[in-house]
Amino acid sequence: MVMSEGVAPPYLSRELEQPGKTRKGSTSSQRAGSRWGRRILTAFACLVYLYLFLPLINIIVFTFNDPAGRYNISWDGFTINNWLDPFKDQELTNAFIRSLEVAVLSISIALIMGSLVAIALARYRFTGSRGIEIFLVLPLTTPEIVLGASLYQLFLGRNVVFGFSTVVIAHVMFCVSFVALTVKARVRGFDWTLEDAAMDLGASPWRSFRKITFPLILPGIVAAALLSFALSLDDYIVTDFTKGEFTTFPIQVNNAFRVSFPPQVNVLATIVLIVSVLLLVLTSVRSEKGATR
Amino acid sequence: MTKRRISTPSPTSQADLSRRKFLGTSGLALGGLALGPALLAACSSDSSGGDASSGDNELWFDNWTLYIDKPEGELYGKGGTLASFEEASGQKIKYTEGINDNNEYFAKIQPLLSQDKPIGPDIIALTFWMAGRLTTLGWVEKLPLDKIPNSANLIESLTKPPSDPTGEYSLPWQAGMAGIAYNKSVTGRALNSVDDLFDPAFKGKIGMLLEMRDTIGLIAMSLGIDLATPTFEKFQPAFDKLKEGVDSGQIRQFTGNDYVDDLEQGSFAACIGWSGDVVQLSASNPDIGFSIPESGGTLWFDTMQIPVGASNVEGAAEWMNYVYDPVNAAKITAEVQYISPVQGVQEELRKMGGDAAALADSQLIFPDASTLATLQSWGNLDEEEEALFDAEFAKITGA
């Protein structure tokens, strides 16, 4: 074992013996391996982050591009006009708004239904729960194209008119599973005796849910909401099959790509990016502050 | 078929309006939450998705992007065709740019039309062959030709095309040619034959159009196959040649209008392209060239049709009549720079003077007799044949 100098082997480390102190990770940085190994790993990690962010940087940089033609793909000059007029492309803006509407509505429905499913699974033991869990996973592990195609056949066969409703139905469908599994993963560690304690102290079941259970599982629900928001806003394939005449932002971008790719696409995408990152930071700061255990 | 002119976006501001609209609609969306389960029931009775059905007496025209004149960059700008039509007729018009691709648009409207439900627009502008398909399927209204006297101004050959032999279901919007577009800085020379596209020197740098009739049509003509009476059997050699080009890696990608970017960037040395696009591109980049191949180019046209269930047939007729007036047609041509179906536009352009007058001499807008002689239009494909063509083409393009 190669160990960096000055670090006592853990069996001599008194810190680990102290009860109540977190054991994992506290000094793990000294344990990852040799110093050179760690440096290489760190360098590699930075490269991976660069890889992850390269397209995002490209998207942001190209919000300042002044393209000569209809395609904002090559750098032609700097301008801030795109930011001064982010809603210039009417069709794009409408599609963007429709995307937000779809996301807000389908997530609201999915959050309620999904959280209830998660609570049922995390809180109760009942026959069939294992089957339900596998059933929940299936929509997420079914290729999107199959989800889209099967809904397409359903709606087509029942003479349902494609549009906002069908897109929302589809988005709710994959978000329910996602919310249920995400919330369940976070609620799994929830100590349900807290509810007993609340009722024992005179709180009605509703009050104990409102005062105790809900605030405590809220971070899980918020995380699920954020991620399914991204999921819904981002969805192309399922929407492609259920949209009919209705267009969402990604659909509009893809269709219009046959004809043009205006810088406003990047601007709107960047706005979503900034808002979501802010939300992410805000909620993680909040949950850090209200760290529950 | 996608062939819009390249124009720099105009600095109109819809920001305020949009934001207000957004706040309003997101509130609605939240309210809709309470109705979650009701969505189930609602979706069966929805009149249409999106912003469907035009309002009272409003005429709705769904067209391709960048396919009408936009004075001062605004669609409804003063002096533009839309505004002057409203002024002249008292008819309100709603103009949308919802068509990006014939097949995609068909997939969008097919579920509705097959159930005899109105799709919303009163006029749609699909390409001739797709217009033919809609006609065959009985999904478009007979045009009230008696209310469109100006249709007499139309170029003869476009009034009763093979796709609409009686001429009762479609009228032309704009026409154009498909030929070879190339970037001289990459090719080093002007190209004027389809075989140049299969020159190994340009391996991996050749683009083809997803629009099957233009791609296969050009290749077929180079093999001496006549487009007027297409059968799958007859066209097999053209497909084989295309397939070989794909398999050998000669052909890089099949595209829509996005080839203009690839061409300009040099990702494509050459490709099959549309006349209007290239006219525009070459104006800013002298390296970009366009030619009708020796073996011939395709002549295509987009149509105006009234889908069944349209609520404003009267207004549609009024609009068609209006744009077939050479004076009005010339304004559109001056902007979109495709071939106008209306006779007398050339003279009107000359009268307008300036840049417009220069267009009157363009071979790509007013091809002379010898150019026209090399162009061919596709004959009608029946449903079965078309399915074979589409399936084979899809296999080659990788779908």
Add this chain to the structure above:
Amino acid sequence: MAADTSSDDRGLRKGKWAPYGLLSPGILWLVLFFLVPVMILVRTALSSKASRFANPEFSWQFSNFTSAFTDYGPQFARSFLFAGIATVSAILIGYPLAYWIATQGGRWKNLLIGLVVVPFFTSYLIRTIAWTSLLKDDGVILNVIHAIPFVPQDFRLLATPAGVIGGLTYNFLSFMILPIYVSLEKIDFRLTEAAADLYGTPWQAFKKVVLPLSMPGVFAGSLLVFIPAAGDYLNNRYLGSPKTSMIGTVVQDKFLVQFDYPVAAALSLVLMAIITTMVLIYSKFLGTEGLAV
């Protein structure tokens, strides 16, 4: 809830009706808009069409399945090959990053893992288009590569298998990093110390202790990358060429352009069947927990 409840030490309830009540809205939605549509898809796959625009008629037409295999074998093979390579690449790229965050993230762990999720908040379509801008033949990256001696001048990334695989890897990389990170987080890194004592080198310790313990995360991540990658068609549309088309491209085209519903349905079902088998095997051994990120 009142009638028949019990608990063990963690407060898990036994419920007769309550859990089913909580589950029913979400599960009903999934039955209506996931299960039923898939059934309809099965029916469509066994149907035939009198003409191109006619409705499919159910006729036990098994030949749709055989033609799915015989005509589109190459696309299936390519889909699974590309998705497989993308999955392996995602492990190779994602594992070190997850490991680095887990071992050396310290108090920045949450932020670092949050950064991995950030690309989610831009539409993956737009990220893919951004890659076309980055990878184009005269773009930044290719110019750098061409500066390297002995790289052939016609070397390119767009419209090549490498481009498509790169896009797939990029777009689904986060799905790999998150579950691996979660499984690494659970590991008590003192174990590596103990193992280092036993096996001598940190590498040995890693191989014998950390790697096996993090395998559930790797498996979950592999499924989460492989599934969407195998059914994808947008990466091929923007980064590929006709020669790199995948099964998703075919299904989309068959449904929305060619209207060949029966064969398209058969293709989707074959894809779904293969992937669902993988998922069921996975969940049999590792449960469904790991699949919620």
Add this chain to the structure above:
Amino acid sequence: MNEVLLGEEGTPGHGAAVAGTADVVIRLENVVKKFGEYTAVESADFDIAEGEFFSMLGPSGCGKTTTLRMIAGFEQPTAGRILLDGVDVSNTPPHKRNVNTVFQNYALFPHMSVFDNVAFGLRNAKVPEAEVTKRVTDLLEIVRLPEYAKRRPNQLSGGQQQRIALARALVNLPKALLLDEPLGALDLKLRQAMQLELKRIQREVGITFIFVTHDQEEALTMSDRIAVMTQGRTDQIGTPTQIYHQPTTAFVAGFIGTANLLPVTVRSHEGTTVTVDSRSGSQFRVPSGGRSHQPGSDVTLMIRPERLVPSFAPVDGVAGGSIPTTVTSLVFQGPVVRCEVQTDMGSALVAHLGPEDDPGRLSVGSRVDMTWAYEGAYLVPEAIDPEAAGITQSN
């Protein structure tokens, strides 16, 4: 340790009356709880008096927690009634019962401050905020944590959390305080300190404590009365002394401390003395323990380890009996030497030998007669399986 309290009669079995004449706070009337086929509580039937420290003791799964949860209202009895202050509350939900619980893991609300945790019950009862502040402050004084009001529970140590849980329950002045293994999560030293603390607080507030534990030492130390439960049954209810010295079942004997149990048969019962035959044929004279024993009945002889002495050491009092054994193990444990022996019948016995017993003379393998005083043996009126004879101990 060796003193014998025979003053009070054990009150074995069911229907045990409250010691003394104090008011009954909680009465369980033949309470049964079944979960499907499984019977968690067979028939709980006892009273708990005002101000009493009452413990339910038993191994896990014995039904003690279920009984407590029925009293709290988290479970409803399948049969029988629970009376609180004479009122049937069997089907009253927990938030409408004036009893409070201290949970095993404390169940402090992690997102609330200590103050808000303690105030939670008062606020549910809509107590005016001024009074809430006063009573919470008072209670934090009583549990000696006044300066922690603004902290979050996760900033407190285990013992502190425990005291906050106690304060949170007591602040509502419940009719009874239910404690579900509240010390289980603490380490030994803290546990012992908290035992004393709990007793102190109980004396101070004068509220009935119902205490569930599987730790017999804890129960013996703190309780006024103990109910020993096993497999859903209440085996015995009595004071710690009765439970220790006069167990009514072999289970109780073995569960409370360590016991040597030998199967014997009653030969005769005369006055306060019973003569029994052991399986090896020896006869022992044993006090009757106030019961009458039918000749010929199988019973169990119990001798606590501290009552067994080697024959070479003097027996305290009248000799009761002697068994030849072989020493199998000797372990020095500080005050005593734990000496395990085997009888010729194969049963293992254990003796705790003090210095006066001269354990230095023994070694593993040596033959020794283990003896006991007449009063050092006790007859459990229940037969045991000869296979199970020997040492039994709860942990």
